[in-house]
Every structure is written in structure tokens, then in C-alpha cells.
Amino acid sequence: MKLITAIIKPFKLDEVREALGAIGIQGMTVSEVKGFGRQKGHTELYRGAEYTVDFLPKLRIDMAVSEAMLEQAIETLCAAAHTGKIGDGKIFITPLEQAVRIRTGEYDDAAL
């Protein structure tokens, strides 16, 4: 199993969620985060005071997938979150040791 952590543009969430749902991903966790990569922030001016806003709002998606689903999930995510402009985000994949469904006590792939 792998844990996919994706940082995407907020307005892409619906497309990503639909595309992943269509290939059989049955769950994900979404959180609002801020950060920066190569996309620079912007400046805001309030009367005499100018502030540089470095951290831009993004969405972070966390989801666990089986080894078999991994490549397809990454491709789908990339396609759905893509705009071609700077700031589209990143995908990180980490090994996942165990997963448990609390309701039934099922383990690993059966719990996804």
C-alpha cells in the first residue's frame, strides 16, 4: 500500500475528486493548507503598508491506495489537477505499513 499526498490548486478539487472516484478510489481526506513552491506569492498594499504574501492557499489530499491502483491513481490525479500554469502542485508517495477500518476491524487492502 502507498499513501498519496497531493497538493493541488483549490479550484481543482471537484475535478480531482470526480476523476479519482471514476477509477474506484473510495476515500480521501482533504485539508486546507498554505505553502509555496516555485510559484511566488504576491504583494498586498494597505494604505502605506506593503506586505508580501509568501504562502498561497492550497488543498492537500491524503489517500491510501493499493499497489495495484498506484500508477493509475497518480496518472488520474495529474491529469485532473493539471492547468499547465505554475503552481499546479505536487504529488508525494510514501510507503504505508498498515491500514485498519475501525468499524469492521478489516486490515490493509480490505480496509481501503
Next chain:
Amino acid sequence: MDKADFVWVSVSTALVLLMVVPGLALFYGGLVRAKNVLSVLAQVMSVFCLAIILWFVYGYSLAFTEGGTLIGGFSRVLFSGMADLSTMNFELAGNIPELAFAAFQATFAGITCALIVGGFAERARFGAVLLFTALWLTFAYLPIAHMVWAPGGWLFERGALDFAGGTVVHINAGVAGLVGAYYVGKRLGYGQEAMPPHNLPLTMVGASLLWMGWFGFNAGSALGANETAALAFFNTLLATAAAVLAWTVVEWLDKGKPSLLGGVSGAVAGLVGITPAAGLVGPGGALIIGAVTGAACVWGVNGLKRLLRADDALDVFGIHGVGGIVGAMLTGLFNAQALGGPGLASMSEVPHQLWIQLEGILITVVWCGIVSWLAYLIADKLCGLRVNIDAERQGLDVHEHGETAYQR
């Protein structure tokens, strides 16, 4: 008593109240960080209320009764002698009950004290602010109001023109706010971390209510339902419109983008600028005063602010001080009949009038500057003017008032 005059002045009194709560409170409240919004609302409201009480006890008497050239007397302490309620016989001030006049003027004292709060916002202790207000009202506002507005007052007799309080209210509050910013010191992290306004729509609502209420402030200062009120009313509309656009355009050209905060700041600047002039210049003069004040105050919150090196958090001096000074000088100019005003018959009188206007400004700046510093000093020694570092980090809402504006 003239019934129409009484109604207009009393409605105007309520309009000035609208300027403070909720107008000024929301205007200021939106500009601070979310952790301090309630402290600003609470300070504006309580400071206003304290000023009203003190006005009743001795303020009105010292400001408006006959006395010396600097301060009035004690004959109207607790509004004594103003009305005989057993016979319902009320003393008159002009065509209205003196009680109605005193009520109208009470709101002026209140808003002036409330304006100062912006200078030391986000770091002053509530109790010390109240103590400062009592001292400042007594030793700065009352003498200056007496000098400018009361028959026998020094600047009044010299012929200083201040229709609705450009000097008494705005320059006065602007200087006190600036001195406060110096005395209390810069906010923790000022210049290093971002302190953007937490809610500009709130600021927009506040500024709009200020504009609305300002019709009472300016047109009400005609003290009757008359032609001067009509003039002041329209000038208040026109000058403000000019100032909004002036600020917007200057900012657009200088910084690249026309901001909403710039627009609403321009509205307040224009209202400040037209205050001393409202019933004393023609509409053409009002248009120019609005535009010039709007543009001047952009400098007030940028170049001048950097020069002064004070953390005047909500730009009380940059807008009320600068706008008040520009307005006071331009009043002396556009009052001339040759420039569309109802006053000076000949342009040759203008230089002398400008000198008198300048005198009024200088006296206010010096007097108010010294009194403000002493009042802050006393409040600081007795109560501690500034919150400690932990409290400032946590925010004044939780630390000073035990509540939070927005639940998470």
C-alpha cells in the same frame, strides 16, 4: 423655540452618535487584526460614553459658558440652570433649547475622544485608555473647544473659521493619536510581520456610516434648519465624492492599483477636510477641498508616516491630522466671496485670514501635544498604558476583555 431648528439639531445629534457607534467602531474594527477587534470596539464605545458623562458633569460648562479666553466657567455644572422642570421653562441657545445644543455638542466631545483610540490600537490597556480620556477631555478638548467656539474664546474672538470642528475635533484628535503612538511605542513585530486589516467589508460599512452620520456633524453645526445647513449638507456630499476619487486615482497612479481601503480612507479624509469649511465655502470650493484633502492624506499615510516613524496604527494623524490642517487652511481661502464663498468680501483679506487659521492650527498642535503627552504619562504611571508582551501576542480581546470575536 423654533421647532424645525430643534428637530434638525436633535436628529443631527443622533446622526453624530451613528458616526461613533457603530460607524467609527466598525471602521477601526475592520482595520485591526482579528485578535484585537473587540478591544477596539469596546474602547471606542466606552471612551465615547465616558466623555458624554463628563460633558454632563462639567465639560459643557467649562467649554461653553462665559469665562476667560482659555476656558469657561462652572455655571452650567451638571447642566444646572438650563431648565426649570417644575415649570418646563427651558433656556434657549439661539432658537433651540440649550439642552438640545449641549446634547449635540456632547457627541462632538465623545467622537473626538473616540477617534484617538486608533493611534494606540492593538496594544493599550483598557483602564489606562479610560483614565487618559478623562484627563485629555478635561485639559485638551475643553480649552480648545472654548477657545475656538465659545464667545470670549481666544481664537473665536480672533476670527478663526472652524464651522464644524476641523481644528477642535480632527487636528486635536490627530495630534493626540500621534503622541499616543509615540508614547505607547510600536506594536510588537511592527515592520517585521504582516498586520493587514482583518475585515475590510467591516471597514467599508463603518466608513459608510461615518459619511451618513457626518451630515449631522456638518449640516447640524448650522444649529438650525436653514440655508447654511443646506449648503453644509451638499458640501459634505460633494467634497467626499471628490476625495474618494482623488485618493483612488493618486493611489492608482502611484502604486499601480486602486484599492477599496484607499477609497474609504479617501471618504474619511474628504469628510475631515470639509468639516471646518462645510457652511463657509461654496460647492466649487468644497469640490476642490475634497480633492486636495483626499490626495494630501495619501501622503499622510505614506511619506509623512515614514518620516514620523510612529506606529500610528490606524492613521489618526495621517488622515484626521493632515486632513484637518489642509481643510482649516483651505477654509480660509475658499471662504472668500471671489472664490464662491459667503465670507471675506475682498481677496486682500485672505492672507490675514490664512494667518489666523494657521494660528489656530499651531495653538492646537502645541497645546494638544503637550497635554496629550502629560495625560499619557499620568495614565501610564497610575495604570500602565501598555499590555505586556504575552498579552499583546495573545490579543487584547482575550486578555483584556475575556472574549473572542470569531469562534473557530
